[in-house]
Amino acid sequence: MLRYFFLVFIAGVYAQYKCPQGTGFFPDPEECDLYYICSKGSYEERLCPDGLVFDDSDPNTERCDIPANVDCKDRPILQEAKPSPGCPRANGYYRHPTDCNKFHNCIDGIPKEISCPPGLAYDDIISTCTWPKNIKRAECFKPRRETLEDGFECPEGETQTNDGRKLPHPTFAHPDDCQKFYICRDGVTPQRGSCSSGKVYNEDTFTCDDPANVPGCENYYSGKTSYAGAKKNN
Structure with a gap:
């Protein structure tokens, strides 16, 4: 009886619809x-x-x-949704459960796996592939980290100056040579750098500086010692 009145009520609600x-x-x-x-x-x-x-x-x-x-x-x-394995609903596009570069095209509850073009990830909101940095899926935004021949790789996380300012392209000291340093473009892509003649890299100020201002590199040009050697001699 309750179901009967419920159906009558629903029918009454739809009966109120008027075509515009x-x-x-x-x-x-x-x-x-x-x-x-x-x-x-x-x-x-x-x-x-x-x-x-x-x-x-x-x-x-x-x-x-x-x-x-x-x-x-x-x-x-x-x-009410009619889910099936790989398909939250019977039709539409849905993210792959483990791979950001793939998604499912569901038709009548049957998923077809599709891959995004190389370098792109699937975006749930716009139901298409886009650059990982543009989507709200943190697990998909993994900047590619390259390694130079000498083994240097840009460290993860932000690099800040002493006053708390974020460096968009941070620099890092070379372990063996006072004149050389590394540049991390956008914080992830490593490149080699070198100070001009007469200068050495100062890791405290992230700039090239006078050797007298960099402990361990004071005699770099006079004796042409490496950074490591200078450290050992002091």
Whole structure:
């Protein structure tokens, strides 16, 4: 009996729907995947396949599309999902469970694995592949870290000056040569650097400086000692 009254109530709610125009396809005011076919004062209720929503941009066109292409903020309700392995809903595009470079194209609950072009990752919000730094998936934004022939690799994390200022392209001292140093472009790509003649790298100021201001490198040019050798002699 309770179910009977519930169905009567639901029927009464839908019976209140009035077509805004004589003929066309019109969205439900609350449910994004529900729409109506209106003709000559009457209407027929239709439901998009699970995972798709009704595109209300043109009342003369009957079209269900992926949520990324339709604005559903004013009608956020959706039908109950019909999930299957790899598919949160029966239709649509969904992230791969372990690989940021891949995604699933689900059709009637069957997933087809698709790979993004090299270097790109799948974005849930726009349902397409884009640069990892543009998406809100921290696990996918892993800057590539290169290693130079001598083994130097840019350290992870930010590098700051003594006054707390972040360095976008931090520099680091060479372990064996006072005149040389390393540059980390964007904090991840290592390059070699060298101070001009007469200068040595100062790791406290991140600049090239007079040898007298850098402990262990005072005699670098007079004796042409390495940084390591200078350290041992002091």
